[in-house]
Amino acid sequence: MNRFKGASAVVLIVAMLTAAIGLAMGAVKAVNGLGFGATVRAQPATRTVRRDADLVPIGHRKQLLVDDYVIANKQNVARVLGKVTKANGGKPIVTDGRFYGTVLYDEGRFKMWYRKHEAGGYNYAESEDGLHFMRGADVEGINFAGDFTMTVSIDPHETDPAHRFKAAYDGPGMRAALAHSGDGIHWTPYNNGQPVTRRAADTCNQILWDPDAQLYRLFTRTDFGDRGGAGEIRGSRSMTSRDVKENIGLPTGKWIHVASVLKDDRVTMYLNGVARTSYTGDSGAGNGQLKVHDANIDFVDANSSFSGFGGEGAGAERWCFYNGLVDEVAVWNVSLTSKQIAALAAGKVTPTKLPKASRPVSYWSFDDGKKVTDRVGDNHSVSIVGAGFSTDTPAVGGAHSLDLSNENDYVTLPSTNYNITTAFTISAWLKVTDCKQRGFFAIKRDCTGVGGDRSGICFGPSSTGDLYTGVISSRGNDAADRANSGNTFHDISTVPTAWNLVREWKFDREGPHEHRRRQIYSCNDWIYNGIHFGILSVYEWPGDHGEGAVDYHKRHQRDVMNFYLGTSRDAAHWDLGWVYALQPLVPRGPDGAFDKDLITPASTIVTHNDRHWLYYGGANERHDILSRQHAIGLATLPLDRFIGLEAKDKPGVVVTKPFRLMGDSLQVNVDARGGRIQVEVLGEGGKGIPGFSGKDAAEYPTVDELRFKPAWKDHQDLSALSGRVLCFRFRLHNARLYAFQVRP
Missing domain, CATH: 2.60.120 (Jelly Rolls)
Known part of the structure; x- marks a missing residue:
């Protein structure tokens, strides 16, 4: 080995680490007249030359700050869950059916698939405003096994109009089966109606196309204990396939x-x-x-x-x-x-x-x-x-x-x-x-x-x-x-070879007996801006009837179901922090509400008119009380405000990882109605770029915008920096930062 080449490699590595540490840790801060910290830095000892492979690939994709994927350093900020608003005054919007089901926005209207109340099968309904639905024809062609569970997705990857809609449902043997449709009403099962999983499939099964991974994902329930009864331990299963049309059954005729x-x-x-x-x-x-x-x-x-x-x-x-x-x-x-x-x-x-x-x-x-x-x-x-x-x-x-x-x-x-x-x-x-x-x-x-x-x-x-x-x-x-x-x-x-098992999991962070505290009823995936949002239906204190007999008015705390949010970058390993923090995305209703004891989310989330529409099923009694009454409700959330980084009275700082700027403007989703925000631009070594940092970066008080466009002293946009490697530093005071996006 050439010792000079080895020494050069060591120097380069040290230089890169030095720059990264300087970027992540910041420097000694003094307080300027506006209340934010000014940064005092020593000159970097060396200039770091980065390859694009070492940079976080931001491009033009919106960066939601649900995790630290794009964040190098943050100080005096904490993640907070967004607050939903229940539509219709918290009352149901559909009373002639229940979820499991799906709502999609397609062809200028909302389309809903939902389970009939008593008779087997599924209803289909449409709405112009997302609140008032008109029931249409019944779903046809699905060979339900008896539990009557079904969710629907639109396949953007599909070229055959007859396969545009895809559904996952409970097939023979309580195992997930798949089907396709051209209109969402008349369905044809794949694989001759035979399932593609082993047991179980009696909750919210889901199939969807993952455009980043270029494959189909399937989510179903699975078993970790007995098949029903007191020993039942529910888990979640995820699988993948590149060809949903492949006949996965045993070959016939040969x-x-x-x-x-x-x-x-x-x-x-x-x-x-x-x-x-x-x-x-x-x-x-x-x-x-x-x-x-x-x-x-x-x-x-x-x-x-x-x-x-x-x-x-x-x-x-x-x-x-x-x-x-x-x-x-x-x-x-x-x-x-x-x-x-x-x-x-x-x-x-x-x-x-x-x-x-x-x-x-x-x-x-x-x-x-x-x-x-x-x-x-x-x-x-x-x-x-x-x-x-x-x-x-x-x-x-x-x-x-x-x-x-x-x-x-x-x-x-x-x-x-x-x-x-x-x-x-x-x-x-x-x-x-x-x-x-x-x-x-x-x-x-x-x-x-x-x-x-x-x-x-x-x-x-x-x-x-x-x-x-x-x-x-x-x-x-x-x-x-x-x-x-x-x-x-x-x-x-056997598990069909066309579908590959990715993972089966259950709640066990708190030990082997956590199933007595909570079980995962269903985990569905909503892919949005490169993030997998886990739509989690969680069964809490299963089978615990200690709160007494049937009571359609009292809000119970045990044997109930809640709607939580998880996040993931690979659709397999989920951040379940909100579950353990006991913070549901859509809270159950108060005493007397139709959704006081059970909430079961739809299989996906609708984004329309700068809001996210979260449809869910609600019930007024506990899981094991079969006389409970079901209906469907709706909650909404402002665009991209699922999870934010919040700074309170003590100013906070969020610094991104280095990336190559591929656009001219910046849009920021921020709620600083009671505070302020400042956006600085740093160079590759973590030093403020003149004209885009310090006093050259404007402070904005009382701003509350989904697409806020910051400016700098002599620059209304970032066009002067296009193509350079840089970082953003967001300074917050009594403000919440949700997302940012570089635009062309």
């Missing part, structure tokens, strides 16, 4: 390899040799384990005794049938490795010839086309009901495959002990016709007598278009025995 593996209490399913999910179940104690050690596991319905091919039931118990062809089915009582699964999926080896693998405990190849024969085990006593054979086989297959394409065909196998306790592998080739039902294969052990137990596996395509492994652990030969011993069941499904 041969695919599927496998399910249990190892270390974790079920992993594979499609064509690639792991689609790795899921750890829950024993019911919230510890994320399947609890299979030293116990028999029932992977099918505890009241079923079916084992065989075709689905999850047979005879009087048939209720889930597979539709398609099957070949090369094998079962191991050990877990194969991912490399071994990939080798099977490559189609160059059969289960009995798999290198470095133990022999399967059962293997069916269906080669002779006349009967179903276990080629390695003793599972030979079979009953064929309707099933036939086909000469259509995968490359690795023999002369025939098993044909189960009539939807009512099945093959029963005798109950067999495969000695499965802590591990298994199932491998098969399938040619799926459709996914109307679930499962293609079940094996079961059935021990008779009081105290007997059952164990088995159900695996295959699910009714939601992906892969499924059913898990039930129960003991006892009759219903009473099983109820006394306790049943643990899991429906494990």
Whole structure:
């Protein structure tokens, strides 16, 4: 290494740090006659040459001061939450429905999608003024699963008019599904109506296009505890996809390899040799384990005794049938490795010839086309009901495959002990016709007598278009025995590959039991000027009914829901400070108000006529009081005044990070009705630029403007500085600073 080059690098780094520290820390201040601090500085020891990559990219985008993204230093200021004004005197504006829902401003009018009060489905309404809505046609074409949740977005990225509107809703299995529409009323589901997530989707699901990241974002609820009841712990899930139109279900009409593996209490399913999910179940104690050690596991319905091919039931118990062809089915009582699964999926080896693998405990190849024969085990006593054979086989297959394409065909196998306790592998080739039902294969052990137990596996395509492994652990030969011993069941499904999981989270900053204090009911994303605003519906003191019986007048504090605001730069990690400060963006109403106990926000925020329109659902009783009455309200906020930096009697200073000036004028959103503001321009090293700082920078008292344009002694704008690297220094006294923007 050239030591002179190394020394030069050190000098450059020191110089850059020196300049940055000088900028961030400021200097000794004296008080001038106007009350603001004047700055006394030593001359910088060196001139720093910056690359644009080192600068904060301001450009012409509005900079909202919700975080320190653009701020290098601030003194004697604190962040404050903006104050909303409830419209219509705090009374509801819509009384014939409820949220979850959406309001958008489109084609010169407000458009609202909201849930019907009693009957299933969604209403659509329009308004010219945002207050008085006229109900239109009902929403059509959505295959709601029963919870009836739906939100709508307009896709600015879309080129096909028939897909301009996109919706996220509760699909089959309480899992989020997606749809598109050209008019917002007549909808067509994506992915044949099958969901794109696993459970849950019973709150405010949302899909939207992120123009900066150039991808779609999906937000839904998820589970961290039991599926309902006292043990339920709600969380938030975020996912991304670049092609919302991609069919994410299992391929149909062609041969695919599927496998399910249990190892270390974790079920992993594979499609064509690639792991689609790795899921750890829950024993019911919230510890994320399947609890299979030293116990028999029932992977099918505890009241079923079916084992065989075709689905999850047979005879009087048939209720889930597979539709398609099957070949090369094998079962191991050990877990194969991912490399071994990939080798099977490559189609160059059969289960009995798999290198470095133990022999399967059962293997069916269906080669002779006349009967179903276990080629390695003793599972030979079979009953064929309707099933036939086909000469259509995968490359690795023999002369025939098993044909189960009539939807009512099945093959029963005798109950067999495969000695499965802590591990298994199932491998098969399938040619799926459709996914109307679930499962293609079940094996079961059935021990008779009081105290007997059952164990088995159900695996295959699910009714939601992906892969499924059913898990039930129960003991006892009759219903009473099983109820006394306790049943643990899991429906494990794959996460579609078209949607990538970004994060699942819950409130836990205050420890593992914070769910007793608060839970996230829904987290939606409103993207505005490069900032992700989290629209947070927070369930507070869940299930705490200590404040007494039903009371439609008293404002309660427990088992209630509030509307908070979060912020993020990546849509994954949220600043939740306002939640922990107990400062909702839209407060619940007082005693007797329609929104005194529950507030559920719309999925997005409307910006129109220099105001933000925050629509929300309200209710006059607590979460667990089902007789509560719902309506829809509205609150508004002045443009960009969500979060500000406030200085009170003691003057405050806000200094930006360095940026390259790409415009001629500056607009500032400031409320200094009871105080004043001064804007100085600093050079690259943090020194005031003559003509734009100190006494050359005018002070402005009693200003309250959304687009205030400061000027300087000999300059009405910044055109003389265009192209230079500089910083702004805002001096505040009894004032709030919300945003600034450099304009062309």
